Amino acid sequence: MxxxxxxxxxxxxxxxxxxxxxxxxxxxxxxxxxxxxxxxxxxxxxxxxxxxxxxxxxxxxxxxxxxxxxxxxxxxxxxxxxxxxxxxxxxRRVPLIRDDAGIAIVGYAEWRASPSSGGTLVGEGIVDDTTLFSGETTGVRIEPTAEMPGLRAAALSGRGRPGRWVAGRAAQLGTTGARVIRDGVDGAREVKRSTFYRHTEGWLRVG
The missing domain is CATH 3.40.50 (Rossmann fold)
Known part of the structure; x- marks a missing residue:
């Protein structure tokens, strides 16, 4: 059936x-x-x-x-x-985190350097009004949270480990070039700007 x-x-x-x-x-x-x-x-x-x-x-x-x-x-x-x-x-209804391309994330997303940048992400990343990095970093990790304000983000160390987490409603990146990785899947193209943010309505997560 x-x-x-x-x-x-x-x-x-x-x-x-x-x-x-x-x-x-x-x-x-x-x-x-x-x-x-x-x-x-x-x-x-x-x-x-x-x-x-x-x-x-x-x-x-x-x-x-x-x-x-x-x-x-x-x-x-x-x-x-x-x-x-x-x-x-x-x-239970939990925050829904999506990006400016209209794609939801469940586990995590990352901003990583583009292949032409030598492994360094160059630009500025912020969560709401807090600066995550300005200049260069290995990357940024963004994760949905079960509670408000909805997400958290951290700059990555050279070994790819998250540093200080910052919670907020939205995480934004301006860069010379980055890859967007959503739940382990690489995006199709390099971006100069990217935003992940809490959708106006949450989703009903079981368990």
């Missing part, structure tokens, strides 16, 4: 060739090949359960945001224990 056969309370979204945990064999399962599959599943479901990684969850969350369906609960299942929680745990 597929989600297209009718409205379903819970729909499982499988990305790639990942194995669906046994606890999730009851609900409808959709093998996601593109955004249309996510849109169709979310149109009738109360809860979506993603069998995949952070980038896959972020793909689903981005579609829920763009289609104005943030009332749909969103869970992730990576094993039998998380699969059971995905079905039974309550959902």
């Amino acid at each position: 597929s989600a297209s056969d009718g409205a379903a309370d819970v729909v499982v979204l499988r990305f790639g060739d990942r194995r669906v945990p046994r606890a999730l064999t009851g609900p409808d399962t959709v093998d996601v090949a593109g955004s249309a599959d996510v849109d169709a599943a979310s149109s009738g479901a109360r809860r979506l359960v993603v069998v995949g990684g952070d980038a896959d969850v972020a793909t689903v969350l981005t579609r829920l945001m763009r289609t104005e369906r943030l009332g749909v609960e969103l869970a992730v299942a990576t094993g039998w224990l998380s699969a059971r929680r995905a079905l039974t745990a309550p959902a």
